[in-house]
Amino acid sequence: MATTQSYYLTTPIYYVNDKPHIGHAYTSLACDALARFLRLDGDDVKFLTGTDEHGQKVEKAAKEAGISAQSFVDKMSQPFRALSPAIGFTNDDFIRTTEARHIAAAQQLWRELRARDQIYLGSYAGWYAVRDETYYAESELIDGAAPTGAPVEWVEEPSYFFRLSRWQDRLLSFYDENPDFIAPATRRNEVISFVRGGLTDLSVSRTSFRWGVPVPDDDAHIMYVWMDALTNYMTAVGYPHTDSSDFKKYWPARLHMVGKDILRFHAVFWPAFLMAAEIDPPKRVFAHGWWTNEGEKISKTVGNVIDPLVLIDTYGLDQLRYFLLREVPFGNDGDFSHQAMVNRMNGDLANDFGNLVQRVLAMIQRYCDGRVPLAGPLEDADEALLRSAQNLITPVRDAFLRQAYHEALDDIWRVVRSANVYIDQQAPWKLQKIDANRAATVLYILAEVIRHLALVIQPVTPTAAGKILDQLAVNLADRTFSRIGPVGALESGTLLPEPSGVFPRFTELSIPSGEGGG
Numbered sequence: 001m002a003t004t005q006s007y008y009l010t011t012p013i014y015y016v017n018d019k020p021h022i023g024h025a026y027t028s029l030a031c032d033a034l035a036r037f038l039r040l041d042g043d044d045v046k047f048l049t050g051t052d053e054h055g056q057k058v059e060k061a062a063k064e065a066g067i068s069a070q071s072f073v074d075k076m077s078q079p080f081r082a083l084s085p086a087i088g089f090t091n092d093d094f095i096r097t098t099e100a101r102h103i104a105a106a107q108q109l110w111r112e113l114r115a116r117d118q119i120y121l122g123s124y125a126g127w128y129a130v131r132d133e134t135y136y137a138e139s140e141l142i143d144g145a146a147p148t149g150a151p152v153e154w155v156e157e158p159s160y161f162f163r164l165s166r167w168q169d170r171l172l173s174f175y176d177e178n179p180d181f182i183a184p185a186t187r188r189n190e191v192i193s194f195v196r197g198g199l200t201d202l203s204v205s206r207t208s209f210r211w212g213v214p215v216p217d218d219d220a221h222i223m224y225v226w227m228d229a230l231t232n233y234m235t236a237v238g239y240p241h242t243d244s245s246d247f248k249k250y251w252p253a254r255l256h257m258v259g260k261d262i263l264r265f266h267a268v269f270w271p272a273f274l275m276a277a278e279i280d281p282p283k284r285v286f287a288h289g290w291w292t293n294e295g296e297k298i299s300k301t302v303g304n305v306i307d308p309l310v311l312i313d314t315y316g317l318d319q320l321r322y323f324l325l326r327e328v329p330f331g332n333d334g335d336f337s338h339q340a341m342v343n344r345m346n347g348d349l350a351n352d353f354g355n356l357v358q359r360v361l362a363m364i365q366r367y368c369d370g371r372v373p374l375a376g377p378l379e380d381a382d383e384a385l386l387r388s389a390q391n392l393i394t395p396v397r398d399a400f401l402r403q404a405y406h407e408a409l410d411d412i413w414r415v416v417r418s419a420n421v422y423i424d425q426q427a428p429w430k431l432q433k434i435d436a437n438r439a440a441t442v443l444y445i446l447a448e449v450i451r452h453l454a455l456v457i458q459p460v461t462p463t464a465a466g467k468i469l470d471q472l473a474v475n476l477a478d479r480t481f482s483r484i485g486p487v488g489a490l491e492s493g494t495l496l497p498e499p500s501g502v503f504p505r506f507t508e509l510s511i512p513s514g515e516g517g518g
């Protein structure tokens, strides 16, 4: 088992101009699975999420709703907070950028930068896309719009600038010295070539609206929403109190999880701000891909936005969590389709894993009076399967630490499939009639293998894994990775509760025909 260490990980903070959709749920889920994994592995974890409540986009949405910006954000941040219990996110804090603790932190970072002459007063004349809260150069526009398709408007106003251009070389050597800072590798290359292309100073204040963090010592300006927002990661661990125990323990963050669309802010601007303020930059930024819906780009105008709560109602929570982390190599784009979801749910979960558990527990009830069987001498096949389950944690840990969730699940399912091959080869239902002791040994091995599978799958399918461990009478205190191997082995004779299915099948008479298929 790994030694105890602190691990601080964050989701982006979500704009409150709209309600949560599958994209928000996905970023947070990727963090949640890792946070759960690390806690089970004995680490001291802090997992942060929250809402990004300033800026023109939110102000505009409040105006459209006909209420004050403050009442609007108070109302709209609620569904994001409520997402955690609904999807089983185990965040330790939920930050809102309108909180006093955050405003103080953002202003302090500003003062540090100003004191070091990293910020100067000038004036901005150029394009701005409110939807992206991003400045664009004329040369970046495509048919008069932002490269993202967002409409742009011409902005001309006094503005403070951050001396980003000074940080180009330092950033490039930072990427070079920290090859794991940006993942996946393709994204890393994109960022490096962007920085190599040359950096211009960044406008970091606005004067044409008021909904933001006031710039210290200059009331006419509010901070650019991205500079404000990025600082949240430090606010939540106590900044500006850099002597606080939380700041010392958790900063620099080990991982900022983001979508590919917001990588530049996290991998270029953020480390530059921090280095300029003489604060350690985060250890890693992972940019995941985007989901489409049945092959189509998700958009409000198309009307195909996916509500994660509806998916949970339709397919189940663990099923959704498993699907999102298994269906695409983490980092790539993915397509959500009903057929693909049902295939995973019925194939991997119900047939492969669920059936295995049910068959084994039912046989233990029937042949062993519902008690953990007594194992006799082990044969090679028993040892091999048991060892593969006991050793599973090593590749799974390695994959989680690289955010390669799909690989971790693939490793786990390799053992699920071996267990299915073993049960068919050993045929304990036949053995029972000719050699009850041997049948008991086989069932013991299978129960132990299932215990290991349930332990390592907990971060992804926490409810079902919990139910399986309940059915094996594993105490709550014995569900961490420290119980992997013989040290946590099931005790023969322990009475087990009546088994019940954990991974139901999706049954629907009319799955849309002609879609997906295999």
Ligand code: MSP
Residues within 6 Å of the ligand: 011, 012, 013, 014, 015, 022, 023, 024, 026, 027, 052, 229, 230, 231, 258, 259, 260, 261, 262, 289, 290, 291, 292, 298
């Ligand atoms: N407020 C900024 C982040 C500030 S962090 C200091 C922001 N907010 S957001 O609400 O727009 O963030 C959305 C998150 O959801 C991003 O990580 C984005 O990549 C992700 N997704 C939005 N749509 C998505 C999909 N269709 N698929 C997957 N993720 C998507 O950006």
